[in-house]
Amino acid sequence: MPQLSTDILVIGAGGAGMYAAIAAARDGASVLLVDKGQVGRGGATIMAQMTVAVALGAAEPDSVELHLEDTLAAGRGLCNEELARLVCSDGPKRIVEMEQWGTRWAQEQGRVKQEMAPGHSVKRCCYVDFLNTGPAVAATLRRKVSESTKIRRISNLAVLEILTRSGRAIGAVALSLADGEWVTIQARAVILAAGGLTKLYERNSASANMGGEAYALALSAGAELIDMEFVQFFPIGHLAPRLVGMDPILWDPFRYKLGGKLLNGQFEEFIDRYGSTDFGRYNATRDIAAYAILKEVEAGRGTPHGGAYLDFRHIHETQLRVAFGPVIDRLLANGIDLTKMPVEVGPIAHYHMGGIRVDTNMQTRLEGLYAAGEAVGGSNGANRLSGNAITEAFVFGARAGSSAAEAAQRAPAAWDEKLAEKTIESLGFVCENSCSDGAAPITLQMELQKLMWEQAGPFRTGEKLTAALVRIEEMRKIDLLRLRISRERDFNLDLQDWFELRAMLTTAEAVVRSALGRTESRGAHQREDFPIADARFLKNQVLELKDGNLSTRWAAPVRLNRSESSHG
Amino acid sequence: MADPIGKTTRLCVRRGSVGEAIRYETFDVPYEEGMSVLDALRWIRIHFDSTLAIRYSCINANACKTCMALVNGEVEYTCIAKLTPEMITVEPLPKRPLIRDLVTDIVPENEKV
Numbered sequence: 229m230p231q232l233s234t235d236i237l238v239i240g241a242g243g244a245g246m247y248a249a250i251a252a253a254r255d256g257a258s259v260l261l262v263d264k265g266q267v268g269r270g271g272a273t274i275m276a277q278m279t280v281a282v283a284l285g286a287a288e289p290d291s292v293e294l295h296l297e298d299t300l301a302a303g304r305g306l307c308n309e310e311l312a313r314l315v316c317s318d319g320p321k322r323i324v325e326m327e328q329w330g331t332r333w334a335q336e337q338g339r340v341k342q343e344m345a346p347g348h349s350v351k352r353c354c355y356v357d358f359l360n361t362g363p364a365v366a367a368t369l370r371r372k373v374s375e376s377t378k379i380r381r382i383s384n385l386a387v388l389e390i391l392t393r394s395g396r397a398i399g400a401v402a403l404s405l406a407d408g409e410w411v412t413i414q415a416r417a418v419i420l421a422a423g424g425l426t427k428l429y430e431r432n433s434a435s436a437n438m439g440g441e442a443y444a445l446a447l448s449a450g451a452e453l454i455d456m457e458f459v460q461f462f463p464i465g466h467l468a469p470r471l472v473g474m475d476p477i478l479w480d481p482f483r484y485k486l487g488g489k490l491l492n493g494q495f496e497e498f499i500d501r502y503g504s505t506d507f508g509r510y511n512a513t514r515d516i517a518a519y520a521i522l523k524e525v526e527a528g529r530g531t532p533h534g535g536a537y538l539d540f541r542h543i544h545e546t547q548l549r550v551a552f553g554p555v556i557d558r559l560l561a562n563g564i565d566l567t568k569m570p571v572e573v574g575p576i577a578h579y580h581m582g583g584i585r586v587d588t589n590m591q592t593r594l595e596g597l598y599a600a601g602e603a604v605g606g607s608n609g610a611n612r613l614s615g616n617a618i619t620e621a622f623v624f625g626a627r628a629g630s631s632a633a634e635a636a637q638r639a640p641a642a643w644d645e646k647l648a649e650k651t652i653e654s655l656g657f658v659c660e661n662s663c664s665d666g667a668a669p670i671t672l673q674m675e676l677q678k679l680m681w682e683q684a685g686p687f688r689t690g691e692k693l694t695a696a697l698v699r700i701e702e703m704r705k706i707d708l709l710r711l712r713i714s715r716e717r718d719f720n721l722d723l724q725d726w727f728e729l730r731a732m733l734t735t736a737e738a739v740v741r742s743a744l745g746r747t748e749s750r751g752a753h754q755r756e757d758f759p760i761a762d763a764r765f766l767k768n769q770v771l772e773l774k775d776g777n778l779s780t781r782w783a784a785p786v787r788l789n790r791s792e793s794s795h796g
Numbered sequence: 797m798a799d800p801i802g803k804t805t806r807l808c809v810r811r812g813s814v815g816e817a818i819r820y821e822t823f824d825v826p827y828e829e830g831m832s833v834l835d836a837l838r839w840i841r842i843h844f845d846s847t848l849a850i851r852y853s854c855i856n857a858n859a860c861k862t863c864m865a866l867v868n869g870e871v872e873y874t875c876i877a878k879l880t881p882e883m884i885t886v887e888p889l890p891k892r893p894l895i896r897d898l899v900t901d902i903v904p905e906n907e908k909v
Contacts, residue, residue: 274859472876719849
């Protein structure tokens with residue numbers, strides 16, 4: 229059994245994980261950067277074709293304070309204001325650093341070009357042309373990681389438990405997917421950077437590898453989660469025709485720049501039926517668009533794939549080309565000619581505001597356990613401002629890496645071989661316990677995704693959430709233990725699916741319990757049975773595991789000392 | 797992956813690990829214009845045989861670059877290669893060490909345990 233040892237273990241090698249590794253190595257620590265997929269190729273950052281919000285003030289006067297104001301407004305009173313301020317104040321440093329490392333931000337008159345985006349009060353969003361921000365920053369970070377002699381990368385290694393002793397993270401147990409070997413990792417500090425939970429939902433915009441594992445690992449290690457009810461649904465995600473090689477949220481800038489008509493399955497405009505008007509500009513707000521589309525589908529007026537049509541046929545081809553150049557050709561290669569046909573769109577799970585509860589050093593309540601990127605909860609409150617996701621991946625990554633490196637210097641080398649053996653034994657037992665007449669783990673994953681979409685999706689009721697909770701508990705306690713897991717040693721996807729499913733069920737339960745507890749509508753959490761925001765709920769839900777069961781309590785949001793913030 | 801008009805197509809997939817006899821299995825899968833070969837492989841895992849080993853991470857975006865295989869004898873990203881009404885043969889990359897089924901060892905040596 230391979231035994232690895234490092235100062236810092238970083239779990240997840242997307243934007244935040246790679247940044248954390250680079251920062252920790254820069255501060256002198258040895259780093260083990262692991263990913264269940266391939267290092268630098270998974271997670272959400274690489275998928276993001278859109279923008280990064282930072283107060284550079286390159287396009288027009290801007291400030292950290294103004295960016296923070298917009299971020300807090302989007303968060304509807306629930307942001308951890310200290311974390312939000314960190315994102316806004318450190319964002320510009322990280323963007324400049326990335327430029328020094330080779331990212332070519334789109335330029336205008338010798339300065340970084342900054343565009344307007346929904347929710348921002350000034351032009352603040354930078355990007356890499358055309359719709360290439362995520363792949364470009366991922367490439368920069370991959371190169372930077374590979375240049376560091378202090379960072380060791382391991383691909384196809386799935387971390388399944390964090391090991392702790394006396395309230396301190398001491399390492400982890402992992403499964404090497406290519407050959408089915410168990411691996412132990414001794415570490416002075418551990419950073420969870422394994423992203424969000426969008427894979428819990430049938431319709432989602434992210435990669436296949438974000439099933440909420442970071443949250444499940446954190447809970448099981450003894451850390452707390454916060455704001456788990458706040459899943460961000462993107463209202464006009466791409467549904468059909470089949471489109472590959474593109475981010476399914478690509479229509480937002482199209483609609484924003486050019487205006488796109490939303491039509492129901494009968495080709496009628498319908499936004500006006502839901503208390504809003506498009507004013508002929510065809511850019512109704514995200515929440516109205518999502519609600520209106522789902523209500524039309526419910527009324528039997530959806531499109532064949534269960535959404536609405538988005539129609540650009542009123543825009544001239546030259547105008548399309550000026551705005552989106554080569555993207556038009558990539559669409560044509562997919563058989564999509566916007567001058568001739570509408571596309572089908574609908575809400576899809578896009579991002580998770582909630583996550584692991586940390587302080588401004590990105591430390592959880594455990595010594596030596598940190599989080600970074602989308603895995604972190606709190607900074608976005610009830611809704612995330614567009615463009616803040618990659619900013620926080622960089623900022624939280626850098627912060628977590630530096631904090632962990634510092635902590636590692638004074639951390640005792642603690643290892644518990646017995647605990648590691650016991651953990652592997654209990655995980656191995658799962659594999660032995662296959663039911664030959666059971667269903668495959670992936671089948672139950674699909675059922676969970678459908679359940680979450682239908683009962684805990686964009687618009688919720690107490691009744692639906694309760695039904696979801698009952699079924700999730702049943703899946704976790706009964707079905708999960710009666711699945712068929714094949715015995716292949718090499719690249720056993722059944723086994724990989726099983727462990728993923730185990731994490732997905734824990735995280736799904738956290739989302740549903742939190743959604744049940746918040747009997748109001750605020751930001752991304754919309755309850756049809758409690759449609760109004762209620763001032764009594766200006767507080768956060770905090771979750772932890774107690775004797776193996778999820779327990780929830782309320783806590784006051786972390787507020788900034790305003791006199792202090794004015795100097796931020 | 798709705799299949800409103802019930803059209804299907806056929807996929808022929810090479811199976812097996814190192815040291816096993818090579819075998820080809822055919823699967824009838826739902827077909828809709830625009831569907832990718834990866835869509836069909838994922839459909840097979842869900843509906844027929846979850847033990848089929850395939851490698852992918854981003855599904856849609858051609859961002860992860862890990863889903864390469866031989867499609868009708870050509871090296872392709874299975875997420876971009878389109879299904880056709882005619883049968884398609886999918887095999888592992890010929891110049892990489894085989895792990896199992898369609899999965900080959902594409903991980904650089906310095907990224908291994």
